[in-house]
Amino acid sequence: MEMVLVARETVVHFFKRFEVIFMPIIKLFLGYFVFSRILAIDHSHEIFDTFSEAMSTGMLSWLFALLFVVMPANLTWILIIFTITVQVSAFVEIAVAVFVFLLLIFLFYGRMAVKESYLILLTVLAFSFNLQFLVPLIVGLYFPLTAVIPIIIGVFITTQIPVVFELMETPMIIDFADVEFPDLMTELPAVFTEAYSNVMEGILGSYNWVFIAMIFAMVIVAVYLVSRQAINYSREIAIGVGCGIIIFGYILFNVATDETVSLLGVIGWTILSGLIAVIIRLFDSVLDYRKVEAVQFEDDDNYYHVKIVPKVIMSKPKHDRDEKYPPVRQPDVRREPVAKREPDVRREPVAKREPDVRREPVAKREPDRREYETRRESDVRREPEARHEPDVRREPKARHEPDVRREPGARREPPEGRI
Numbered sequence: 001m002e003m004v005l006v007a008r009e010t011v012v013h014f015f016k017r018f019e020v021i022f023m024p025i026i027k028l029f030l031g032y033f034v035f036s037r038i039l040a041i042d043h044s045h046e047i048f049d050t051f052s053e054a055m056s057t058g059m060l061s062w063l064f065a066l067l068f069v070v071m072p073a074n075l076t077w078i079l080i081i082f083t084i085t086v087q088v089s090a091f092v093e094i095a096v097a098v099f100v101f102l103l104l105i106f107l108f109y110g111r112m113a114v115k116e117s118y119l120i121l122l123t124v125l126a127f128s129f130n131l132q133f134l135v136p137l138i139v140g141l142y143f144p145l146t147a148v149i150p151i152i153i154g155v156f157i158t159t160q161i162p163v164v165f166e167l168m169e170t171p172m173i174i175d176f177a178d179v180e181f182p183d184l185m186t187e188l189p190a191v192f193t194e195a196y197s198n199v200m201e202g203i204l205g206s207y208n209w210v211f212i213a214m215i216f217a218m219v220i221v222a223v224y225l226v227s228r229q230a231i232n233y234s235r236e237i238a239i240g241v242g243c244g245i246i247i248f249g250y251i252l253f254n255v256a257t258d259e260t261v262s263l264l265g266v267i268g269w270t271i272l273s274g275l276i277a278v279i280i281r282l283f284d285s286v287l288d289y290r291k292v293e294a295v296q297f298e299d300d301d302n303y304y305h306v307k308i309v310p311k312v313i314m315s316k317p318k319h320d321r322d323e324k325y326p327p328v329r330q331p332d333v334r335r336e337p338v339a340k341r342e343p344d345v346r347r348e349p350v351a352k353r354e355p356d357v358r359r360e361p362v363a364k365r366e367p368d369r370r371e372y373e374t375r376r377e378s379d380v381r382r383e384p385e386a387r388h389e390p391d392v393r394r395e396p397k398a399r400h401e402p403d404v405r406r407e408p409g410a411r412r413e414p415p416e417g418r419i
Contacts, residue, residue: 002314005312005314009314012283024069027069028068028069029065030068030121030125031064031067031069032061032065034125035060035068035080035083036061037128039060039061039083040057041087041088042087043087043089043090044088044089044090045089064079064083067079073110073115073117073118074106074111074114077110077117078106080102081099081103081106084102085098085102088168090168091167094164098164113149116146116147117150118150119143119147119151120153120157121154122154123135123150123153123155123157123158124154124157124158127154130269131269131272131273132158133243133246133266133269133273134276134277135151135216136151136220136223136242136246137223137239137273138277138280139151139220139223140219140220140224140227141223141238141239141277141281144224148216148217148221151216152213155209155212155213156213158209160209207257208253208257211249211252211257215245215246215250215253222238222241222242223242230307232289232292232309235281239277239281242274243271247263247266247267250263250266286312287309287310288310289309292309293308294306294307294308295307295308
């Protein structure tokens with residue numbers, strides 16, 4: 001097990017080191033598989049035969065794959081819609097129906113969820129490689145629940161491709177090459193009405209895609225919920241639960257529908273998809289559940305219960321490096337101890353900077369004579385304010401002296417003028 005973990009660590013470090021190179025290469029091959037499947041339809045109109053004869057299908061696939069790498073996601077979707085429409089342009093009514101359907105998907109979903117919209121392409125490609133059961137397992141592990149929408153769209157497109165090919169095998173309702181423009185405008189509504197009824201009859205005639213979409217949606221929800229639980233080996237358990245739902249769902253699919261699906265094939269491909277999902281999970285991260293710790297703490301508002309699961313980080317053992325690259329020890333005869341650095345005798349202390357004799361002190365500014373005289377005159381004219389002296393004319397009130405003429409027992413005479 002240790003060798004597996006060391007190999008895994010080496011591959012992860014190598015990929016992260018050159019991720020800038022690997023990601024465009026992966027996107028290039030994804031674009032090649034997508035456009036090679038589209039160009040294999042080969043029901044284009046005669047107008048495009050000259051262009052298709054100038055370049056082979058393989059060269060066109062690689063050219064579109066390069067555009068798939070360098071172009072933004074929205075322009076990539078427009079390129080895919082245009083290519084599919086051209087490839088079915090021999091049947092104008094079907095081409096218009098396909099163009100309108102794909103354009104609606106782009107306008108109402110693709111341009112708003114750019115990253116998740118790539119799951120539509122991955123779902124269609126997974127069906128072509130018989131790895132369709134891997135898609136809901138990976139989506140449930142690493143994507144939010146909103147990723148159910150592109151998976152359902154991908155399942156619908158994949159299951160309706162045979163219906164479209166069957167409609168293209170039927171004779172055309174009207175040959176647009178032999179009809180003049182005035183007659184074409186009068187016949188066009190009837191033609192598209194008939195084509196629309198045929199397409200809807202083919203789509204509504206089979207409900208198999210509904211059962212497959214329900215199975216995939218239940219797998220995504222179950223894997224998503226189980227993998228987010230605080231239990232040991234939650235993601236591995238989630239993959240096992242998803243595989244069980246796929247097998248049980250296809251058993252019910254055989255019972256509920258007229259089509260018979262090989263259960264042995266379903267079980268085999270489901271187990272293979274589960275193993276691939278476990279390998280992808282292994283390269284994502286490896287957890288050491290033997291060293292699980294539970295931490296509990298609280299503050300004034302909340303109580304926290306945290307589960308800590310350390311990751312297994314392996315590095316190549318030291319003895320393996322020594323065996324592969326044995327060190328060569330040779331005595332270095334030329335290496336001598338570094339002598340102590342002696343002070344530089346030639347270096348003299350920096351002389352003190354002498355003041356510049358040419359620089360004279362700034363002469364003291366003499367005051368202006370007019371200013372001085374003005375200030376002096378103002379000082380002479382301004383006298384200090386006299387201190388308030390008490391009024392010398394105000395004499396203190398004489399104390400009432402007793403009347404010395406009053407004798408004891410004598411009656412006091414009233415003052416003059418009074419009775």
